[in-house]
Amino acid sequence: MSSKINKIAVLTSGGDSPGMNAxxxxxxxxxxxxxxxxxxxxxxxxGMIEGDFKVMDARSVNNIINKGGTILxxxxxxxxxxxxxxxxxHDELLKAGIDAFVVIGGDGSFTGAMVFNxxxxxxxxxxxxxxxxDIFGTTFTLxxxxxxxxxxxxxxxxxxxxxxxxxLFFVEVMGRDVGHIALNAGVGAGAEEILIxxxxxxxxxxxxxxxxxxxxxxSSSIVIVAEGDKSGKNVFELKEYVEEHxxxxxxxxxxxxHMQRGGAxxxxxxxxASRMGVKAVEALLAGKTSLxxxxxxxxxxxxxxxxxxxxxxxxxxxxxxxxxxxxx
Numbered sequence: 272m273s274s275k276i277n278k279i280a281v282l283t284s285g286g287d288s289p290g291m292n293a294x295x296x297x298x299x300x301x302x303x304x305x306x307x308x309x310x311x312x313x314x315x316x317x318g319m320i321e322g323d324f325k326v327m328d329a330r331s332v333n334n335i336i337n338k339g340g341t342i343l344x345x346x347x348x349x350x351x352x353x354x355x356x357x358x359x360x361h362d363e364l365l366k367a368g369i370d371a372f373v374v375i376g377g378d379g380s381f382t383g384a385m386v387f388n389x390x391x392x393x394x395x396x397x398x399x400x401x402x403x404x405d406i407f408g409t410t411f412t413l414x415x416x417x418x419x420x421x422x423x424x425x426x427x428x429x430x431x432x433x434x435x436x437x438x439l440f441f442v443e444v445m446g447r448d449v450g451h452i453a454l455n456a457g458v459g460a461g462a463e464e465i466l467i468x469x470x471x472x473x474x475x476x477x478x479x480x481x482x483x484x485x486x487x488x489x490s491s492s493i494v495i496v497a498e499g500d501k502s503g504k505n506v507f508e509l510k511e512y513v514e515e516h517x518x519x520x521x522x523x524x525x526x527x528x529h530m531q532r533g534g535a536x537x538x539x540x541x542x543x544a545s546r547m548g549v550k551a552v553e554a555l556l557a558g559k560t561s562l563x564x565x566x567x568x569x570x571x572x573x574x575x576x577x578x579x580x581x582x583x584x585x586x587x588x589x590x591x592x593x594x595x596x597x598x599x
Contacts, residue, residue, distance in 0.1 A: 276394065276556055280364070280372035281327075282312035282319065283341040284348075284380035287532055288400045288414025290540035291341040294375050296332040297548020303329040305556060310369055314344045315376075316351035316383055322363040336541055339417075339534045341375075351383050354390075361391050370394065371560070373551045375413070377401035378580050381563060385576045388561045396551040397563040397576055398544075402532055404451040407582025408574030409565025413547070416539040418445070418531045419456050425527055426460035426493060433491035439481070439513065439520040443506040445531050446497035450586060452531070453497035458594050463492040465594050466509075468499040469586040477502060477509075478516055480598070485519060492520075546571055 281298040283291050295311070302309035311331075313323040335342055350356030364372070371394035374384045384395045399406040402418035422444050433440045442462075444452050450467025457465035463484050466472055472480075477494075484492050496506045510522045536544070547564045550571045554562060562573040 276307065276370045278308040278310060278367075278369050279552060279555060280310040280312050280324070280367075280369045281343070282315055282372060282374055283343045283345050283400065284315035284374055284376035284383070285345060286377065286401065287340045287345055288402045288412070289339045289417035289532070289534055289536035290413035290544040291375050291400050292335040292338045293536055293541045293544035294398050294400065294413060294548045295341070295343060296336050297545045298373050298552055299327045299332045300329050301549045301552040305552060307552070307556070310367060311343055312372070314346040315380070316348040316356075316360065317346040318344075319360040319363060320348065320350055320356055322367065324363075324367050324369075336545075337535050339532075339536060345376075348383075357387055357390060360387070361393065364393070371396075371555045373398060373548075373555070375400040377403075377412075378406060381406075381576050381580050385561060385580065388576075394555055394560040395576075396554050396560070397579070398547045398551055399563060399565065399579070402452065403446060403449055405449045405584050406563070406565075406579055407584055408563055408567075408572065408579045410567050411539075411543060413540055413544050414532070414536070415451065416543075417534060417537045418452055419459065420537055421531055421534055422452060422456040422527060423459045425525075425530070426456065426462070426495070429525055430460070430491070430493055433493060433523075437491050437521065439492045439494070439522045441494050441496055441506050441510055441522065441524045443496045443498055443524070443526045445527075447499040449584060450497040450499070451584070453495045453500075454586065454590055454594065457495040458590060458597060460493065460495070461597070462495045463489065463598050464494040466494065466496045466500040466502050467586065468497055468501060470591060471501045474502055474512055478513070481513065481517055481520065
């Protein structure tokens with residue numbers, strides 16, 4: 272393959288997140304600015320295998336910076352996990368004259384890109400797009416800030432009902448392996464307790480906390496539960512446990528689910544996506560590959576994709592301390 276990059280593709284893969292469209296727009300317009308042709312790949316790696324490509328120019332991405340989801344669509348692709356599927360994808364890229372690509376997604380998407388890069392030495396740069404904020408090498412992923420705003424808005428509405436009826440609400444948010452959404456949204460929404468995978472509160476401590484809340488004069492409470500919390504099998508089991516041991520509470524459950532993924536991206540996510548898209552294209556044109564664009568201390572960084580995949584994000588211990596003080 273020629274070392275000169277003349278044609279860059281962009282795709283979104285895995286779960287959608289707010290800010291993906293802003294990142295697509297940034298990649299396309301940076302390519303136009305740099306006089307490099309840009310190709311959109313639809314439906315992620317599945318579209319790569321099937322040659323579902325379309326030439327994009329600066330006007331192709333008008334009015335998408337404010338839209339949630341991804342205009343390029345996304346799809347799970349088992350075929351790309353196989354050498355045969357990846358070979359077909361490589362053949363389609365060569366047939367279209369594509370020299371490199373930018374993938375916007377999470378760790379699964381990055382794993383596919385890393386394997387593909389190793390097999391074919393094909394230049395690739397990743398942009399982290401996932402609401403869970405669980406990618407190593409970046410303080411924030413695209414969609415995390417928007418998801419937090421969505422969750423806090425929902426909790427504010429739920430609190431109105433909780434206060435009106437003197438109820439305890441368990442609110443489950445996304446976070447199977449990490450509790451970034453639960454912790455930040457819990458502090459931001461003034462939750463009485465926050466249950467996350469990284470800190471096993473324990474059922475006895477939860478009961479004691481809820482008792483203290485009642486004794487302190489609180490007539491209603493909100494408990495935020497990350498879906499990966501280890502206190503119980505699921506949020507409904509927690510509800511049953513509290514009802515059994517604290518019958519003074521009228522307990523309800525609200526699972527926010529996929530509404531956390533949707534909606535117009537926040538200003539922060541739009542700006543971050545714009546910055547990351549520019550950095551991704553510039554990195555490819557500089558001859559760099561198998562790296563992920565991240566942001567740390569408000570500066571854009573490049574982290575090897577294998578480290579981004581294998582590394583583990585850390586929960587903010589200071590924020591945990593703040594949450595304990597705030598629930599007094």
